[in-house]
Amino acid sequence: MIRPGSEAELAEALRDATGPLSVRGGGTRGPLPDGTPLSTAALSGITLHDPAALTLVAQAGTPVEEIDAALAKANQRLAFEPMDHRALLGTTGAPTIGGVVAANVSGPRRMQVGAARDHLLGLRFVDGEGTVVKNGGRVMKNVTGYDLARLVAGSRGALGVITEVALKVLPGTETAASLVIRGLDDATAVRAMSEALGTPFEVSGAAHDPQAQGGARTVLRIEGFAPSVEYRCRALAERLASHGAWEVEADREAVRADWRGIRDVAPFHGTAGDVWRVSVRPSQAADLVARAGAEQVLYDWGGGLIWLRCAEGDDLRERLGRYDGHATLVRAAPETHAKLHTLQPEPLAVQALTRGLRETFDPRGILAA
Amino acid sequence: MQMPSPDARIMARKAQVVQRLTEALGERGVIHDPSETRAYECDALTAYRCPPLCVVLPSTTEEVSAALRICHEENVPVVPRGSGTSLAGGALPTADSVILGVSRMNRVLETDTMDRIIRVQTGRTNLSVTGAVEELGFFYAPDPSSQLACAIAGNIAMNSGGAHCLKYGVTTNNLLGVTMVQMDGTVVEIGGAHMDAGGLDLLGVICGSEGQLGVVTEATLRILPKPEGALPVLMGYDSAEAAGACVADIIKAGVLPVAIEYMDRPCIRACEAFAKAGYPDCEALLIVEVEGSADEINHQLETILKIARDHDPVEIRAAQDGDEAARIWLGRKSAFGAMGQINDYMCLDGTIPVSALPEVLKRIGELSDQYGLGVANVFHAGDGNMHPLILFDANKEGDLEKCEEMGADILRLCVEVGGCLTGEHGVGVEKRDLMTVQFEPEDLEAQMKVKDVFDPKWLLNPAKVFPLAASEGRRA
Known part of the structure; x- marks a missing residue:
């Protein structure tokens, strides 16, 4: 395992590499590519936290846990609530902030506040030739030059190895509550969630679990100052009364645990089968699920994100056919990843651009992401 | 260029x-x-x-x-x-x-x-x-x-x-x-x-x-x-430092207004003359806007106004109705037009970390003295996106060049304190040759x-x- 202790050492390791590298942060988000393992874990530490500027800068290998703890002290947080993949994938290790950015990992709040990439203010990375590149900065508004930071975010290490990230952080919320209703069918649930997200009540989570214990469960999250949360819960339940009676779950810790479970796809933990993650236009979600033939389903992002558990080796993309969105294979045997591809194949014109960018930043093909 | x-x-x-x-x-x-x-x-x-x-x-x-x-x-x-x-x-x-x-x-x-x-x-x-x-x-x-x-x-x-x-x-x-x-x-x-x-x-x-x-x-x-409703509040201060500290404290308190706008005295005067927004004549003016239902707005305002008072304001005024809210925003939104009526100006767009605000304003003032060109400041204080307007006379030989030089110095300053050349206007040709600074x-x-x-x-x-x-x- 190569463990560079500095950006310069990492750059040297990339320059010296003679074959493919398997780059990882905590290695919790699998599948890891073949190649010589290279870990960013030794590039660790928060370099700057400026609460008044809502800014945090950290080295790529910094554990997410350390960042959460530091932010909590200032009553701040990563608003995009990155998912923890460990229980779903059966991985161990400490998720790192570099991994979060490299895979653009977000959680239920993504549909309201944006994804990891939307909170990224800048980064430093080393490309496949060992050149150190800086892009963006640490300020909230910055249009100086091309936005390579967003291009590298979510690239899964294909364009370079991230060494440092600057993130926008947001105030923590005083409290949170959920509105819950049982028994809605998928199409109705997505419609109800869309209606909720179309109100001014700032719904920060909208999920639907068709196979929940005790019957299909649709849940909406409201966060903020206590009187405001109370008011919005009441107003929202009235607005959505045509779907039935919504119950308020106001126990802050229970609400927090519930949404952590949705974030980490808890209903799928400890099950067998392949797991797919589908980003879709919400109005197409229920139809898509109907033709997916999945064993288990969880809707997040008001229907914009669907988690599907399918039989091993099943080609979900073929069943889904054409729709507005894409499907990523998240959990499967290595052979299935190889056979079906982890990422959705793209149209030819997009493929050409992607290939061109990869060849430009990694001409030797050592970043085998 | x-x-x-x-x-x-x-x-x-x-x-x-x-x-x-x-x-x-x-x-x-x-x-x-x-x-x-x-x-x-x-x-x-x-x-x-x-x-x-x-x-x-x-x-x-x-x-x-x-x-x-x-x-x-x-x-x-x-x-x-x-x-x-x-x-x-x-x-x-x-x-x-x-x-x-x-x-x-x-x-x-x-x-x-x-x-x-x-x-x-x-x-x-x-x-x-x-x-x-x-x-x-x-x-x-x-x-x-x-x-x-x-x-x-x-x-x-x-x-x-x-x-x-x-x-x-x-x-x-x-x-x-x-x-x-x-x-x-x-x-x-x-x-x-x-x-x-x-x-x-x-x-x-x-x-x-x-x-x-x-x-x-x-x-x-x-x-x-x-949103159900929105309400802007005006806060006037006698120093840039006080206004800057107020912004920092509001953000640290966990309230996230939808907008925090800042104007300095030259800009306040020009906008007041132009839009009759009822702005106080002071060194620094903040417009802070919050959103939500009436009760939610009041709840957030309580926190914000308490912080604002801690910094010794010369005036605090929350809009009482839609007309007043529109008037408060009209002043700010017509800032560029208002300045244009009294002077030729060049509008900059650098962004700085919010915490560097007082220092940067002080140094812009020093550059203004050094170059002998006036500056009016209007900007998005919540996110540190500055819009200093450098005043010059387009008919005066060499004034534009002097103004461009001073603009470049201000942008170098933005980069020096950890910011960037442009927050929302883009590089274009204007900041193209300064890219090597950043x-x-x-x-x-x-x-x-x-x-x-x-x-x-x-x-x-x-x-x-x-x-x-x-x-x-x-x-x-």
Whole structure:
């Protein structure tokens, strides 16, 4: 395992590499590519936290846990609530902030506040030739030059190895509550969630679990100052009364645990089968699920994100056919990843651009992401 | 500021280029008479002007593709243009270039409040996107000051922001998909009505690429439900330090206003004279806006006003009704116009970490004394995006050059304290030669390599963003 202790050492390791590298942060988000393992874990530490500027800068290998703890002290947080993949994938290790950015990992709040990439203010990375590149900065508004930071975010290490990230952080919320209703069918649930997200009540989570214990469960999250949360819960339940009676779950810790479970796809933990993650236009979600033939389903992002558990080796993309969105294979045997591809194949014109960018930043093909 | 010398070989082929473009787009789609191309000689950076070879005004993505394919074959540079409101010279032509204007493409293609998206042709103006969904209870969040005129195409090219991005983000955070035409005429669909990319985030790098990677003809944008209500509060302070500390404390307290705007005395006076907004005459004025129901607004105001009072304000006034709220905003939104009535000015756009605000304001004051040019400050304090207006006399020999030098010094200062050259206006030609202040050669090389992939011949808006010396070997 190569463990560079500095950006310069990492750059040297990339320059010296003679074959493919398997780059990882905590290695919790699998599948890891073949190649010589290279870990960013030794590039660790928060370099700057400026609460008044809502800014945090950290080295790529910094554990997410350390960042959460530091932010909590200032009553701040990563608003995009990155998912923890460990229980779903059966991985161990400490998720790192570099991994979060490299895979653009977000959680239920993504549909309201944006994804990891939307909170990224800048980064430093080393490309496949060992050149150190800086892009963006640490300020909230910055249009100086091309936005390579967003291009590298979510690239899964294909364009370079991230060494440092600057993130926008947001105030923590005083409290949170959920509105819950049982028994809605998928199409109705997505419609109800869309209606909720179309109100001014700032719904920060909208999920639907068709196979929940005790019957299909649709849940909406409201966060903020206590009187405001109370008011919005009441107003929202009235607005959505045509779907039935919504119950308020106001126990802050229970609400927090519930949404952590949705974030980490808890209903799928400890099950067998392949797991797919589908980003879709919400109005197409229920139809898509109907033709997916999945064993288990969880809707997040008001229907914009669907988690599907399918039989091993099943080609979900073929069943889904054409729709507005894409499907990523998240959990499967290595052979299935190889056979079906982890990422959705793209149209030819997009493929050409992607290939061109990869060849430009990694001409030797050592970043085998 | 230098522009590359026009290619005489291209100018000599004007008739042929115009003929081919006319065959593809019809007489109505091509402007080539010098008396008419003059209308496209500049954008809102009016200090620099140059009529283009000709102008094409396509009506469809197919026509954009046809026009670009012809220019690609003819090796003619193309300068894309939205509404021409760029303050950075993003749409400034060269004499050997074709302006491609998207103004005729302004239709709404789809509105869906259940999926909370709108799909438009990119010649549509920013404000009219909101106009198309307002009656349905929705709005499009990015709100640049030029929103009445500026086009979505330009917003995407420059990744435009506005006063309310503290809460709602800038264009890149509200853009879900585009139809884009590459320089060789290839039409590519990126993103859509769903969230996040399946592969590389091409949308992320296209947004803010200043029309150098492709011409975006259609865009899918996120629309948001309108808040129940909004209320601005005025706070006047006797020092920049007090106002800056107040902003920092509000943010640290966990309240996130939708906007925090800052104006200094010269700007306050000009706006007051112009808009009669009822602003107090003081050193620093903050406008803080909060949203929600009446009770929610009151609850947030309680926190904010308590902090505001701790910093010894000369005046605090919450708007009592919609009229008063509109008046408070009218003053701020007319700031540039108000300053323009009393002086020529150059508007800067650097961003700094909010915590550096008092120091930067002090040093801008020192530069003002040193250069003997007045400065009025108006900016988005919540996100540190400054808009110092340097006052000069356009009729006075050498004043513009002096003003540009001082502007460069202020931008260097922004970078020095951890900020950047431009927060929302873009680099264009205006800040092109300062890029080396913020970036190492390797950083610029990495960006230019992206353009190599999208536009290998470097024909799209080639003389922008990168210092000419840096891009020289790549440009035709």
